[in-house]
Amino acid sequence: xxxxxxxxxxxxxxxxxxxxxxxxxxxxxxxxxxxxxxxxxxxxxxxxxxxxxxxxxxxxxxxxxxxxxxxxxxxxxxxxxxxxxxxxxxxxxxxxxxxxxxxxxxxxxxxxxxxxxxxxxxxxxxxxxxxxxxxxxxxxxxxxxxxxxxxxxxxxxxxxxxxxxxxxxxxxxxxxxxxxxxxxxxxxxxxxxxxxxxxxxxxxxxxxxxxxxxxxxxxxxxxxxxxxxxxxxxxxxxxxxxxxxxxxxxxxxxxxxxxxxxxxxxxxxxxxxxxxxxxxxxxxxxxxxxxxxxxxxxxxxxxxxxxxxxxxxxxxxxxxxxxxxxxxxxxxxxxxxx
Amino acid sequence: xxxxxxxxxxxxxxxxxxxxxxxxxxxxxxxxxxxxxxxxxxxxxxxxxxxxxxxxxxxxxxxxxxxxxxxxxxxxxxxxxxxxxxxxxxxxxxxxxxxxxxxxxxxxxxxxxxxxxxxxxxxxxxxxxxxxxxxxxxxxxxxxxxxxxxxxxxxxxxxxxxxxxxxxxxxxxxxxxxxxxxxxxxxxxxxxxxxxxxxxxxxxxxxxxxxxxxxxxxxxxxxxxxxxxxxxxxxxxxxxxxxxxxxxxxxxxxxxxxxxxxxxxxxxxxxxxxxxxxxxxxxxxxxxxxxxxxxxxxxxxxxxxxxxxxxxxxxxxxxxxxxxxxxxxxxxxxxxxx
DNA sequence: CTGAAAGCGCTTACAG
DNA sequence: CTGAAAGCGCTTACAG
Numbered sequence: 001x002x003x004x005x006x007x008x009x010x011x012x013x014x015x016x017x018x019x020x021x022x023x024x025x026x027x028x029x030x031x032x033x034x035x036x037x038x039x040x041x042x043x044x045x046x047x048x049x050x051x052x053x054x055x056x057x058x059x060x061x062x063x064x065x066x067x068x069x070x071x072x073x074x075x076x077x078x079x080x081x082x083x084x085x086x087x088x089x090x091x092x093x094x095x096x097x098x099x100x101x102x103x104x105x106x107x108x109x110x111x112x113x114x115x116x117x118x119x120x121x122x123x124x125x126x127x128x129x130x131x132x133x134x135x136x137x138x139x140x141x142x143x144x145x146x147x148x149x150x151x152x153x154x155x156x157x158x159x160x161x162x163x164x165x166x167x168x169x170x171x172x173x174x175x176x177x178x179x180x181x182x183x184x185x186x187x188x189x190x191x192x193x194x195x196x197x198x199x200x201x202x203x204x205x206x207x208x209x210x211x212x213x214x215x216x217x218x219x220x221x222x223x224x225x226x227x228x229x230x231x232x233x234x235x236x237x238x239x240x241x242x243x244x245x246x247x248x249x250x251x252x253x254x255x256x257x258x259x260x261x262x263x264x265x266x267x268x269x270x271x272x273x274x275x276x277x278x279x280x281x282x283x284x285x286x287x288x289x290x291x292x293x294x295x296x297x298x299x300x301x302x303x304x305x306x307x308x309x310x311x312x313x314x315x316x317x318x319x320x321x322x323x324x325x326x327x328x329x330x331x332x333x334x335x336x337x338x
Numbered sequence: 339x340x341x342x343x344x345x346x347x348x349x350x351x352x353x354x355x356x357x358x359x360x361x362x363x364x365x366x367x368x369x370x371x372x373x374x375x376x377x378x379x380x381x382x383x384x385x386x387x388x389x390x391x392x393x394x395x396x397x398x399x400x401x402x403x404x405x406x407x408x409x410x411x412x413x414x415x416x417x418x419x420x421x422x423x424x425x426x427x428x429x430x431x432x433x434x435x436x437x438x439x440x441x442x443x444x445x446x447x448x449x450x451x452x453x454x455x456x457x458x459x460x461x462x463x464x465x466x467x468x469x470x471x472x473x474x475x476x477x478x479x480x481x482x483x484x485x486x487x488x489x490x491x492x493x494x495x496x497x498x499x500x501x502x503x504x505x506x507x508x509x510x511x512x513x514x515x516x517x518x519x520x521x522x523x524x525x526x527x528x529x530x531x532x533x534x535x536x537x538x539x540x541x542x543x544x545x546x547x548x549x550x551x552x553x554x555x556x557x558x559x560x561x562x563x564x565x566x567x568x569x570x571x572x573x574x575x576x577x578x579x580x581x582x583x584x585x586x587x588x589x590x591x592x593x594x595x596x597x598x599x600x601x602x603x604x605x606x607x608x609x610x611x612x613x614x615x616x617x618x619x620x621x622x623x624x625x626x627x628x629x630x631x632x633x634x635x636x637x638x639x640x641x642x643x644x645x646x647x648x649x650x651x652x653x654x655x656x657x658x659x660x661x662x663x664x665x666x667x668x669x670x671x672x673x674x675x676x
Numbered sequence: 677c678t679g680a681a682a683g684c685g686c687t688t689a690c691a692g
Numbered sequence: 693c694t695g696a697a698a699g700c701g702c703t704t705a706c707a708g
Contacts, residue, residue: 007459019679021702023677033677035677053702056393056398056460057703060395060685060701061502062684075423076634081413085440088413097439099438101420101448119345120391121394122394266565279562283562283595347686349685358696360687360695363686364687367687369688376694391685392686399699400687487688557708575683678708679708681705684701688697691697
């Protein structure tokens with residue numbers, strides 16, 4: 001079926017060098033001394049033929065594939081792309097490959113594939129980034145208790161408490177944002193929140209409500225369009241507010257666009273804030289006040305925890321990590337109009 | 339080192355079912371008939387213990403890993419994220435895994451890793467997306483002649499003519515854009531181009547110059563900041579123009595921002611166009627006139643070509659693909675001011 | 677400093 | 693419809 005020339009095997013290198021495969025293997029691994037002359041001869045052959053040991057055979061003996069997996073809802077999304085980049089960087093630094101798999105909103109068939117990969121040892125461990133819908137499959141839940149080599153990135157999951165996780169300090173970030181807006185004199189605020197089931201959404205709402213206990217909350221799906229449409233609803237219902245908290249920047253930007261179409265000025269008539277600090281946040285006019293999350297670092301740390309556990313031989317004793325966030329003041333927040 | 343419980347082997351399933359591993363293997367593969375009762379018994383055991391055949395052992399025999407690789411400069415970038423998503427979708431539809439690797443601007447050490455993966459058969463094939471710098475390593479060049487199972491996505495490379503590629507019709511897209519702007523009466527245009535070495539940049543410049551033969555061209559790095567700074571330079575040098583062609587949307591948006599700061603109105607004073615149609619293009623004010631590329635489809639088709647070649651056992655006879663683009667007229671282009 | 681041999685967990689002719 | 697056995701390409705005790 002495949003007529004590509006088969007690459008050289010260790011056996012062939014050994015024959016060409018007039019030694020045993022044992023010696024070639026040890027020349028490669030350095031796990032026992034090899035006579036310099038012999039080593040030189042072998043290394044010449046290796047270079048000459050571009051020999052590389054077969055990954056599968058190696059794994060069959062060692063039991064480790066040197067590959068970790070990353071499950072994300074959508075790799076093409078800015079947010080998950082940053083996480084992926086971080087995971088990939090860390091994996092690379094530790095000489096591991098990265099298998100990426102879109103869960104595309106928790107298609108259970110797809111998810112099953114990743115856990116199977118884990119079981120077939122195609123991957124040694126998994127960084128799992130919760131989909132928007134957040135209902136872990138039974139499979140995941142059952143693995144969580146093992147404890148399997150799985151780390152949750154970006155989002156904690158109730159049912160998966162046994163697993164280490166890396167998340168932002170959503171609560172305190174939102175609290176700072178709330179205080180900032182409150183300090184500008186605002187009292188009537190609305191929250192364009194994320195999926196109600198997400199930990200991060202719950203935390204951010206709690207943070208905001210510390211300053212705005214009665215803020216009206218409506219839920220969107222984190223996309224620009226969603227912010228736009230929810231703002232349309234608020235306007236249609238003649239809801240009164242002077243400040244808008246969106247649970248991410250995209251929804252904030254969608255809302256801003258709708259306000260602009262309505263002839264409402266930001267921040268003169270309405271203050272708007274987001275969460276994340278995406279690229280776009282500094283490009284829209286005026287620049288968006290928001291909270292910066294370090295998604296790259298979330299990815300890096302998640303991979304780190306996983307690789308640490310793998311190296312230790314067990315996830316036992318691997319703790320979770322909370323990463324700080326940073327308030328970024330730009331042009332969309334201003335004193336309340338009187 | 340690793341004290342996770344070892345999963346069941348086929349041998350153990352066979353013993354528990356009172357049959358040989360041969361029969362278990364055939365029950366799994368369906369490559370020869372198995373008595374229904376026997377099959378039932380085996381399948382029960384398999385389900386019960388969540389048995390999955392070891393990927394490495396399987397590959398050792400079959401010679402195929404069922405995993406393809408994707409090399410991109412930066413997975414967290416919108417542009418490459420879309421490609422990755424497409425590749426992943428197609429791989430998934432063909433029951434293949436996807437190993438992602440950032441080339442991070444052609445770090446030669448990293449690139450070497452991917453070609454090694456190819457050689458160790460950790461991956462069966464590679465979708466290669468050219469970095470911005472575009473100087474393929476000798477390694478890649480030597481593989482291109484094999485022909486190795488490699489497909490170029492998004493960008494053609496001179497030295498790698500032997501490899502199949504999937505790209506947009508950059509020339510005709512830029513030509514349409516040029517004609518559109520020309521038809522609005524503009525005669526003085528500048529081009530904020532991409533890296534001079536990229537095929538796509540060359541093609542787009544050619545397309546624009548069909549309508550604006552004398553357009554001044556300066557080169558940027560495709561980022562927002564770059565468009566902003568190049569526009570600053572043009573302004574500082576008091577270059578006269580009424581239209582700006584940017585080789586991608588990000589640079590167009592950066593340029594718009596700088597024009598806005600300068601008090602120049604778009605499109606009343608200056609018309610601006612981009613290329614790509616990124617999310618942001620429809621969100622900025624006014625909406626950006628651009629050319630839509632289907633990056634997802636570029637990813638999908640690239641993977642398709644690769645998988646086709648893999649299935650056929652050879653890349654011999656796998657052709658290249660050119661995907662159409664679409665002119666998207668929004669608010670940044672208008673009649674030339676008189 | 678080196679080698680013969682067992683074995684990792686599968687697949688697949690070969691034989692019945 | 694089923695099984696014994698060879699072998700994929702390595703690693704690693706064991707022996708010298």
